[in-house]
Every structure is written in structure tokens, then in C-alpha cells.
Amino acid sequence: MSKESDDQLAGDIVGTMRAVFGKHRARAAHAKGIVLEGHFTPSEEACTLSDAAVFCLPSVPITVRFSDFTGLPDIADTDGNADPRGMAVRFHAGGEGRDLDIVAHSFNGFPSATAQEFAELMHALAASGAGASKPTALDTYLASHPAAKTFLTTQKPPPESFATAAFFGVNAVTFDDGAGRRTHVRHRFVPQAGEHYLTATKRTTLGPDYLREEIVRRMATAPVEFEWKVQVAEAGDRLDDPSIAWPESRRLVTVGLLSIERLAADQTAADKILFGPGRLPAGITAADPMLKIRDTAYFLSSKDRQ
């Protein structure tokens, strides 16, 4: 696709998201979040897979934003629509061309194979609000798009903590070791505390902001840690379709440890950060074209939230 049609598609999706969730001068998606800081220590193997600065320095500072889904800045953390949760990470590895952003969520997949298909889903959602006659446009869409139906109906319960959910980068990228060896991978952040989700009973006892309250309490005693693992593609694995998870039998390589230590001091200022799914350093390139359109969409959304 040409740059113009990519930009148009990104603009269309952001506009439709705003039609679905309303205009809040906030992120068009994952509007409610909390910004934290810490550092990343790469494993020895990381720099052999990609010569990106993030993997070859001893340690790099990180900014992390955990979030709830939807464009509603006040959604209750206990609300089922708040899934998937988000985890966006900036690796500060020396500035433009060296820094890396990864924007991941708590579901190993995506409702749509391509950005075009995602736009169609958003349009179906926008046409299916309260009062829409049955079957709604969304009912019809889901009947012919099983991956979207699975995404919308099989989310896990809310996590006990942002520190007890696993997060998936979903869109494939290619690592380059600087000597011509290329490895196609998908990112995931695996919580050192294990994965734990709320029981139905526990969920009724928690307040609308329990996740941000909990993570602040947790960091007061110890850093919150995640292993960053990459799932390595094998021949035949689709690089350009995030709606299909690769088999769990694929090799997982641990590329390092994220240690999240403190709340960013000024949350209002910190929340202005613009994560770019296409902010990739030398040594990592996009394998999935969705990353480029995501990058434009996030930029457009950030302009509406200034």
C-alpha cells in the first residue's frame, strides 16, 4: 500500500475509535494508564541475536505504561471491557535510532489479520451501539470473522496485579545480528510473580482503581520483574498475521529482565509520552506491515490528546 493510503487507513481507524468511545482528549485506545520507571538488563544471548543497542549495553533505563483497554479514561479496572490490559515499554538506549518501543497487550493474538480488517471491525462496532437493531453489524461481522469472535469472547478475567499478567507484542519483527543472520520473532513479557487472575468473588470486592493502587504498594517492597522472551518463528509461520498465535512449541529465548522500580514522579506529564510501535533501532526491523500503520495511528491519536 502507498504511504497516503496507509495514512488514510490509520486516520480512519483513530476517527472510528473516537466515535466508539467518545472524545476525551485521551488516548483513542488504552486511555487509562499508569507510568512507571526502572531498568532493563539484557541476557548474554540477546546481543548474539540482534546488535541493537538495547541488547548490547550492560543495562538501559526503561519507561513502562500499564493500561486498561478502551478509550475511556475512567473505566473501572474490574470492568470486562478493560481487557486486554496493555504494557508499553520504552528502552532508553541512547536516543533516536537506538531507543526501542514495544507496545504489548495481555492476549496472545489480535482480532484482525491486517489493519484494513481492523478498520472494518471498528466500523462494525461503531454501528452497533445501544439501540442498533438485531442482528447488529457487529453480530454479522463476528459470524464471519472467527479470530475477532475469539478475541472478544475469550479474554482472561482481570489480573490480580499488572505484575501478574503476561503481555504479548503480537506483531512479528526481525532481529539482525549485524553479520547478516536474521531471526523472525514475537515479543512477550512474562511476569516473574507468575500469572494470577481474579476469581469472580474477589473481583466484586475491588475498587475501580485497584490495579494502580496495588502496583504502587507492590513496588514499595520489591521491584516488579518481567522476563522478556522472544518466540522464534519457524518456516511457514505467518509474519504478517497477528490474529494467529504461533505454536507454543516454538523456541523461546530469554533476552533479558525488566525491573520496574518506581512511579514516574509527575503522572500528568509522564502520561503524555507517545509510544511508537514502529520506533525500532538499528538491529530490529518490522516484519509485520501492521506496525507501520499502528505507528501512524498512535501519532494521530497523540495529537488529539495534547
Ligand code: HEM
Ligand atoms: C491496526 C492495529 C492497531 C491500531 C490502529 C491501534 C491503535 C491504537 C491507538 C490509536 C492507540 C492510542 C495511542 C496514543 O494515543 O498514544 C493505541 C494504544 C495502544 N495499543 Fe493499539 N492499535 C493497534 C494494534 C494494537 C496491537 C496489536 C496491540 C498489542 C500488541 C495494541 C496495544 C495497544 C496498547 C497497549 C496501547 C497503549 C499504549 C500506551 O500506553 O501509550 N494495539 N492503539
